[in-house]
Amino acid sequence: MASTASTASTHGAEVLVASNRGPVSYEVRPDVGDGSLHAKRGGGGLVSGLSAIGSDANALWVCAALSDGDREAVRRGVGEPGVRMLDIPADVHADAYNGIANSVLWFVHHMLYQTPLEPVFDAEFRRQWASYEAYNRAFAQALAEEAAEGASVVIQDYHLALAPRMLRHLRPDLRIGHFSHTPWASPDYFRLLPDDIAAELLGGILGADRAAFLTQRWADAFTACCHSVLGPGIPSGTRIGVHGLGADADFLRERAHRPDVAERMTALRAEIGAAPDGGARKTIVRVDRTELSKNIVRGLLAYRQLLDDHPEWRERVVHVAFAYPSRQDLAVYRDYTAEVQRVAEEINSAYGTPDWTPVVLHVKDDFARSLAAYRLADVALVNPIRDGMNLVAKEIPVVSDAGCVLVLSREAGAYEELGEDALTVNPYDITGTARALHQALTMPDGERAERTKRLAAAATALPPAQWFLDQLHALDA
CATH class of the missing domain: 3.40.50.2000 (Glycogen Phosphorylase B;)
Incomplete structure (x- = not known):
């Protein structure tokens, strides 16, 4: 040149x-x-x-x-x-x-x-x-x-x-x-x-x-x-x-209703299972790369704290966590991915039953499965240490079938636009995040639906x- x-x-x-x-x-x-x-x-x-x-x-x-x-x-x-x-x-x-x-x-x-x-x-x-x-x-x-x-x-x-x-x-x-x-x-x-x-x-x-x-x-x-x-x-x-x-609403809604997403939803429902009374279990969903800033480990620790503080949620909630490997040519990222898997396995070993896997963890990237989880989410957990924006926080409310509560780190760029209708957390505060998860799981349906509607409108205000x-x-x- x-x-x-x-x-x-x-x-x-x-x-x-x-x-x-x-x-x-x-x-x-x-x-x-x-x-x-x-x-x-x-x-x-x-x-x-x-x-x-x-x-x-x-x-x-x-x-x-x-x-x-x-x-x-x-x-x-x-x-x-x-x-x-x-x-x-x-x-x-x-x-x-x-x-x-x-x-x-x-x-x-x-x-x-x-x-x-x-x-x-x-x-x-x-x-x-x-x-x-x-x-x-x-x-x-x-x-x-x-x-x-x-x-x-x-x-x-x-x-x-x-x-x-x-x-x-x-x-x-x-x-x-x-x-x-x-x-x-x-x-x-x-x-x-x-x-x-x-x-x-x-x-x-x-x-x-x-x-x-x-x-x-x-x-x-x-x-x-x-x-x-x-x-x-x-x-x-x-x-x-x-x-x-912002999120591309037209693309997401069309893509989220294709047959491959419906297939993934069926498979996820089978993994989530039913509550002891036969009803549907609640789902706390996160979708991230295993990037150090995404704070996946503290999210898992907060979920464990929720199960300790509120044992009534045991067998009634599942944490669907997709942690897709990122930058695996760097040792610190490989170590972090391994720690995510270790903590998830530890939670499942400590709290799981023959009929309930507390953490459904997937580490192989699958966009259709991510969209399926978006649609099933009752609660979306987005708790980065810092993030320029975080589009997951904007995408989940757009495609969630029944509306979801967004638990959002104040350190995500998306907080500037979505914070008013999310439950805000300090990403380092495990007990505070566990409290927010409980608040999200117990939020009345009407309030959840209204918040989701406002979140989706803010999330799509400036499409790509x-x-x-x-x-x-x-x-x-």
């Missing part, structure tokens, strides 16, 4: 999105002897947004090749229209993605460090940081090559915090936005980072015309970090914005397509 791009590209994309993960991934088909590639298309807000601007908008998505199949597709020249996949060297990507983005930036913004022992910013960190810079530079150069004069570029998330400034140097004519999908750390925690790294991260995002966040809280924290690290004011003139990503279009419009303003 060229290191500079001072004139508009002959490709001339008018709208560009940049993100680590793209809308398509590839795998070499092991069942086909000719080594053919199989393409798998993804979904989400960016996909919806790009489709909403229309096929004649001359849009391009720039993303990284993440797998061997992706890299093989790049080498063979296989690709999707409107997508440019970057074959960044695997070792550089691993250092940037796992070494910095997931093991440093994610930990800082979600406040996950055990500070007596970590972080340690040593020579190995500096080596990985150089890869993070190279990774961001590859994106900036590709965007500079592909963008038409004055094009709009929306760069996504903590993986690409340096790219806006780099792109600004290469193409000052572009309108550049950056969107953060994570929380943003307070200045005191953000300043765990070395001073020069903290300044580089902030300066990278300030290379954008507009930096946007999921909630006002995270936007204010970013501004406070700029003041603390760089001095008063936002020296670049970067505008700060907020766009609270509109969320993306609003960012583009604000960048053009």
Whole structure:
């Protein structure tokens, strides 16, 4: 790739999105002897947004090749229209993605460090940081090559915090936005980072015309970090914005009533079983990745506390917990997944009976089964330590068949929009969460239905397509 791009590209994309993960991934088909590639298309807000601007908008998505199949597709020249996949060297990507983005930036913004022992910013960190810079530079150069004069570029998330400034140097004519999908750390925690790294991260995002966040809280924290690290004011003139990503109600309701979801509901009902009097058992549902910030273990401990404090719920309630493995190439995530399974098994061993399994735990990702659990939920438990938004909190009220009570951490971004109609918990408070679960299970049906209706309305106020279009419009303003 060229290191500079001072004139508009002959490709001339008018709208560009940049993100680590793209809308398509590839795998070499092991069942086909000719080594053919199989393409798998993804979904989400960016996909919806790009489709909403229309096929004649001359849009391009720039993303990284993440797998061997992706890299093989790049080498063979296989690709999707409107997508440019970057074959960044695997070792550089691993250092940037796992070494910095997931093991440093994610930990800082979600406040996950055990500070007596970590972080340690040593020579190995500096080596990985150089890869993070190279990774961001590859994106900036590709965007500079592909963008038409004055094009709009929306760069996504903590993986690409340096790219806006780099792109600004290469193409000052572009309108550049950056969107953060994570929380943003307070200045005191953000300043765990070395001073020069903290300044580089902030300066990278300030290379954008507009930096946007999921909630006002995270936007204010970013501004406070700029003041603390760089001095008063936002020296670049970067505008700060907020766009609270909502659930896609039409898609969720249609998808939740397909036959495969009905099959999963039947299977789940069999696993849940009936109460001793023959009636239906109550369900407390959570659906998460086994991400450290999701706080699954404390959720299980709160459920155990509920069974201790209110033995009348034994055999009358089941905790349906879906904990889908995440980032298993990092040891700390493997250990956390194992702890989730250990605590669930401990609860089942201590309290279970031949006719009652207190915790129904599934660790294999299955979207149809997740939707089935959404529909069956009496209570939704969403108790993250910190979360940029948390769409599960918004999705469950949208598809719940009989209405559900949302028990919600005050540290989830969704709390800003849903807190008034949820039961709010401190994510570290086990006894407080157990009390909230009991309150949720005993809430009158009428109140539960009214709360669910208001939650669903708030959750769908800014659907993914509109969320993306609003960012583009604000960048053009």
